[in-house]
Amino acid sequence: MIPHAPLIAILLPAIFGVALYVFGKRVEKYAGWLATMAASLSVLAILSMATDLIEQGPIHLAYAWIRTPSIRLTLGFLIDMVSFPIALIVAAVSALSCFYSIEYMKGERGQAGYYANLLFFMTGMIGVILSANLLQFYFFWELMLVPSYFLIALWGRSKKRLAIGFKYFIFTHVGSLFMLLGILSIYVYTGTFDLVELPQAMAAIPPSSILQVFVLLLIGFGVKMAIFPVHTWLPDAHAEARTPISAMLSGAMIKLGAYGVARILLSAFGQVVVQTSDALAILGIITIIYGGLMALAQTDIKRLLAYSSISQMGYIFFGLGVGSALGVTGALFHVINHAISKSLLFMCAGAVIRQTGMRNITKMGGLAGKMPIICIATFIGALSLAGTPPLSGFWSEWMIFSGGISSGKFLITLIAIISTVITAGYYLWFLWRVFFGTTPKTLEGTKEASWMLRIPIIVLAATAFVLGIWPDLILRFIA
Amino acid sequence: MFTEPLDVLLIFTVATPVVGWVAYRKAYRKILGIYVALGLSVTAYFLYELYREVAEKGVVLIVGQLPFNPPLGACLEIDMLSVFMAFLYTISGLFAAVYSIKYMEHDTGLTEYYTLLLGMIAGMTGVAFAGDFFTLFVFWELMCLTSYALVAFRKQRWESIEAGFKYLIMSAAGSATILLAMSFLYGMTGTVNFAALATSLNNATPDGWLYVTLTLIIVGFGIKAAIVPFHTWLPDAHSAAPSPISALLSGVMVQTGAYALIRILILVFGSMQSMWQMTLAIFAVFTMFGGNIMALSQNDLKRLLAFSTIAQMGYIIFGLSMASLSGLTGSLFHIMNHAIMKGLLFLCAGSFIHQAKTRDLRKLRGIRKTMPLTSAFFAIGVIAIIAIPPLNGFWSELMIVMAGIEAEMIPFSALMLANMIFSVVYYIRVLRMILLEKPTAVSKKATEAPAAMLIPTLILAALCIIIGVYPEPFITMASRAAEALLNLQTYIGSML
Numbered sequence: 001m002i003p004h005a006p007l008i009a010i011l012l013p014a015i016f017g018v019a020l021y022v023f024g025k026r027v028e029k030y031a032g033w034l035a036t037m038a039a040s041l042s043v044l045a046i047l048s049m050a051t052d053l054i055e056q057g058p059i060h061l062a063y064a065w066i067r068t069p070s071i072r073l074t075l076g077f078l079i080d081m082v083s084f085p086i087a088l089i090v091a092a093v094s095a096l097s098c099f100y101s102i103e104y105m106k107g108e109r110g111q112a113g114y115y116a117n118l119l120f121f122m123t124g125m126i127g128v129i130l131s132a133n134l135l136q137f138y139f140f141w142e143l144m145l146v147p148s149y150f151l152i153a154l155w156g157r158s159k160k161r162l163a164i165g166f167k168y169f170i171f172t173h174v175g176s177l178f179m180l181l182g183i184l185s186i187y188v189y190t191g192t193f194d195l196v197e198l199p200q201a202m203a204a205i206p207p208s209s210i211l212q213v214f215v216l217l218l219i220g221f222g223v224k225m226a227i228f229p230v231h232t233w234l235p236d237a238h239a240e241a242r243t244p245i246s247a248m249l250s251g252a253m254i255k256l257g258a259y260g261v262a263r264i265l266l267s268a269f270g271q272v273v274v275q276t277s278d279a280l281a282i283l284g285i286i287t288i289i290y291g292g293l294m295a296l297a298q299t300d301i302k303r304l305l306a307y308s309s310i311s312q313m314g315y316i317f318f319g320l321g322v323g324s325a326l327g328v329t330g331a332l333f334h335v336i337n338h339a340i341s342k343s344l345l346f347m348c349a350g351a352v353i354r355q356t357g358m359r360n361i362t363k364m365g366g367l368a369g370k371m372p373i374i375c376i377a378t379f380i381g382a383l384s385l386a387g388t389p390p391l392s393g394f395w396s397e398w399m400i401f402s403g404g405i406s407s408g409k410f411l412i413t414l415i416a417i418i419s420t421v422i423t424a425g426y427y428l429w430f431l432w433r434v435f436f437g438t439t440p441k442t443l444e445g446t447k448e449a450s451w452m453l454r455i456p457i458i459v460l461a462a463t464a465f466v467l468g469i470w471p472d473l474i475l476r477f478i479a
Numbered sequence: 480m481f482t483e484p485l486d487v488l489l490i491f492t493v494a495t496p497v498v499g500w501v502a503y504r505k506a507y508r509k510i511l512g513i514y515v516a517l518g519l520s521v522t523a524y525f526l527y528e529l530y531r532e533v534a535e536k537g538v539v540l541i542v543g544q545l546p547f548n549p550p551l552g553a554c555l556e557i558d559m560l561s562v563f564m565a566f567l568y569t570i571s572g573l574f575a576a577v578y579s580i581k582y583m584e585h586d587t588g589l590t591e592y593y594t595l596l597l598g599m600i601a602g603m604t605g606v607a608f609a610g611d612f613f614t615l616f617v618f619w620e621l622m623c624l625t626s627y628a629l630v631a632f633r634k635q636r637w638e639s640i641e642a643g644f645k646y647l648i649m650s651a652a653g654s655a656t657i658l659l660a661m662s663f664l665y666g667m668t669g670t671v672n673f674a675a676l677a678t679s680l681n682n683a684t685p686d687g688w689l690y691v692t693l694t695l696i697i698v699g700f701g702i703k704a705a706i707v708p709f710h711t712w713l714p715d716a717h718s719a720a721p722s723p724i725s726a727l728l729s730g731v732m733v734q735t736g737a738y739a740l741i742r743i744l745i746l747v748f749g750s751m752q753s754m755w756q757m758t759l760a761i762f763a764v765f766t767m768f769g770g771n772i773m774a775l776s777q778n779d780l781k782r783l784l785a786f787s788t789i790a791q792m793g794y795i796i797f798g799l800s801m802a803s804l805s806g807l808t809g810s811l812f813h814i815m816n817h818a819i820m821k822g823l824l825f826l827c828a829g830s831f832i833h834q835a836k837t838r839d840l841r842k843l844r845g846i847r848k849t850m851p852l853t854s855a856f857f858a859i860g861v862i863a864i865i866a867i868p869p870l871n872g873f874w875s876e877l878m879i880v881m882a883g884i885e886a887e888m889i890p891f892s893a894l895m896l897a898n899m900i901f902s903v904v905y906y907i908r909v910l911r912m913i914l915l916e917k918p919t920a921v922s923k924k925a926t927e928a929p930a931a932m933l934i935p936t937l938i939l940a941a942l943c944i945i946i947g948v949y950p951e952p953f954i955t956m957a958s959r960a961a962e963a964l965l966n967l968q969t970y971i972g973s974m975l
Contacts, residue, residue, distance in 0.1 A: 027902045065949075065951070065952045066950055066954065066956050067951060068808070068951060068954040068955050069804060069805075069808070069880070069958050069962075070808040070809065070878060070952065070954070070958060071805075071874075071878055071881070076898055093611060107554060135877075138868075139869065139873075140868075142867050142868045142873070143867075143868050144870060146862055146867055149907075152912070153911065153915050154915055157732075160488035160918065162911055163914055164912065165911070166907060166908075169903070169907055170900070170903065170904060170907070173900070174900055177896045177900060178900060179894075180877075180880075180896065181880075181893060181896055184880060184881050184884050184892075185884065187881065187884075188881075188884045188885055229715075
């Protein structure tokens with residue numbers, strides 16, 4: 001492990017972000033490359049912790065931060081089998097999005113500011129995942145908000161970007177404040193923010209209020225995950241943002257909600273999760289079906305993918321909620337698969353939009369021959385999420401449903417399995433409409449996307465493929 | 480005479496007209512501003528010396544000789560809280576003075592302006608140092624009178640005169656109320672000395688007159704602290720004053736009300752603590768809601784900031800109402816942060832007004848294009864005040880909410896969180912208008928503010944970030960001030 005690796009992984013993008021802001025115009029030309037470098041170094045810093053993690057178990061680092069009579073806080077990092085794989089994948093998706101942006105955002109206004117915000121966003125996400133205490137978790141959680149807001153509202157695609165950005169900001173911020181109230185309630189009852197001590201300290205919470213605290217936190221995570229009744233910000237925000245940012249939002253950010261559920265609710269509120277697991281699983285199923293049906297109805301390529309994200313988060317929520325170890329492992333594995341596949345799909349969609357100049361699926365067709373690599377990559381991403389063996393999504397979904405059955409929820413799991421038909425349906429229909437059939441005359445001259453766009457796509461597609469054949473590569477990290 | 484910092488302030492105040500007379504020619508005008516900044520820097524230095532003395536002894540007493548010694552005579556009693564507040568006043572004053580050099584260069588009557596500015600800071604510092612009601616009232620009136628004149632400084636405009644007059648009437652009513660409360664206390668105990676009052680009233684059984692006195696104190700100081708429903712002077716006064724003065728009024732002057740309130744309530748009305756705690760907490764909630772709801776519909780940038788100040792006063796009063804160490808620490812830390820954030824926001828607003836000649840947010844749309852630096856600093860101030868990490872406002876608002884839960888006032892804390900959503904709504908709207916929307920004809924014509932105005936805003940913005948990333952030393956300062964406030968034994972013991 002590089003000394004202070006977690007600190008480097010978090011601070012490096014932020015420092016580069018500040019530098020990009022300060023030097024602004026002077027580094028405008030190289031901003032993309034500098035940002036990609038910072039993000040890649042951050043990925044390497046996280047990767048360097050792998051051997052230590054395998055050999056010595058969880059890594060716990062703490063730095064002095066605030067020591068005063070009324071508030072005490074250490075800057076703590078916890079790297080274990082839950083946080084490491086997710087941090088790695090989130091950082092990798094961010095780095096690839098950075099690289100993808102170099103070509104995709106070429107010639108756009110305010111390059112330096114764009115990459116600076118992207119790096120701040122990345123800092124926030126990795127900070128959340130590696131946090132060892134609840135307040136620091138919240139600190140980084142909110143740190144993501146402002147840069148992602150600017151990325152949507154300033155570099156968004158249409159005229160509605162300001163209204164959509166506003167909705168995104170208010171929605172997620174209100175969710176966060178619920179979470180904050182939950183975190184502070186935990187602190188008042190148990191006297192600790194520390195995630196390691198928390199499971200033991202939970203006994204101090206009176207049984208009458210434990211459910212309230214649980215619900216407060218669940219609302220906070222649920223908004224970020226876009227679980228059914230609190231999902232409405234997602235389709236707008238993800239469709240409005242530019243493609244690399246959609247890839248980060250869908251591929252990385254919403255996973256943090258799932259991470260929060262796994263890290264905090266499952267470890268500290270295990271009892272409550274088991275008691276409410278029927279309700280959680282049903283909420284997951286509603287989200288699966290709702291997202292899937294809405295995806296079927298979309299004609300805009302990015303809105304389709306955005307609704308598909310909601311549906312997929314339903315799978316993850318279902319896996320986390322059924323209350324069996326297998327389901328949780330499957331859900332965490334699916335977090336990774338979805339991160340890879342969804343960012344892959346968004347990048348492919350971006351390439352298609354860029355080459356055809358349109359977003360409407362109904363007007364496309366027969367692009368398979370024009371863009372073979374993008375076509376294959378999209379197939380890998382879509383089929384993986386639709387749960388087709390031997391791709392990685394198959395394994396994780398299979399584990400999620402086995403978890404459901406092993407915890408005795410046969411009927412609920414059956415409904416969930418049946419609803420995967422919808423997922424397969426909209427993905428196949430999407431593939432058919434975009435890549436097969438007759439090519440409209442306007443798209444006769446479509447060319448393959450440039451290599452700068454293809455490289456991150458190929459990397460992600462290859463990863464999804466390799467993980468499908470050899471899931472143990474990542475499963476050994478997920479305990 | 481009154482400790483070095485206050486002496487320096489008073490001497491510099493009195494000597495300002497002389498410097499003004501020397502710098503009578505337009506080309507020399509800058510001398511005045513530099514002179515005032517120098518005076519405040521010297522004050523800050525002596526404050527630091529005083530701080531070291533207080534840190535060593537706990538309390539520094541300045542008393543007169545016989546027959547003017549306490550409890551009959553006037554006195555100053557300076558503890559950590561007084562020094563803490565005085566630092567805020569002086570540093571905020573310094574920023575306002577430096578900013579004024581450029582901002583006020585086309586105004587006439589600068590000699591009066593700077594004299595009043597120094598006088599106001601001297602008054603506020605005196606309030607923080609006062610050890611008895613009489614001294615407090617004298618300096619209180621010095622602060623009030625100078626601020627009336629400053630609000631109405633641009634006397635050629637109807638708005639300033641109206642706002643100044645309204646402010647004068649309301650604030651004078653407040654002062655009269657305080658005077659009445661003082662006379663009741665004197666009638667009951669025969670002294671106006673804080674320490675003596677504390678010993679004689681701390682174990683008193685609450686009777687009718689004490690209730691009346693308590694009400695008068697809360698109303699009298701509440702007017703200055705802009706507690707809803709006594710807040711109506713504030714939006715007018717703070718938006719009509721020249722921007723550096725708005726920064727001072729909103730940033731620190733309203734806090735003298737909060738300071739005097741909590742100092743007197745804790746010292747003198749200890750026997751009725753549970754009662755005034757609940758009263759203050761309820762007032763605090765009204766204040767938060769009042770300020771935030773009114774701010775939602777403002778299109779005048781400075782009025783919006785003024786209403787936001789009312790809302791922030793609600794948070795501060797809520798923290799003070801707990802009278803616990805963590806609540807007071809949170810509030811005092813928020814007072815510091817608010818002075819920085821609101822100072823920054825008002826100074827940036829001043830730059831917009833100075834460059835674009837309008838306060839209308841609808842006309843200031845998209846001004847980022849022409850004033851990128853000021854807009855960036857403004858954005859930092861906005862993000863700080865809506866309590867988004869990693870900026871300073873986050874920590875203090877968090878500490879107040881946390882202290883509220885600790886003090887078993889969970890519904891109040893939840894209401895404060897709800898209020899934070901309101902403030903996010905209107906501040907994000909402002910942020911969006913300034914940063915993201917298409918420039919209007921007015922904002923296209925604006926040019927970036929001159930360096931003399933950018934530097935104070937730059938430093939304040941940097942402070943927002945520094946305190947946000949590494950808050951420990953600043954929380955420690957607030958915490959020591961809060962300890963001093965709660966340490967009645969030392970305060971009373973060193974006087975009597």
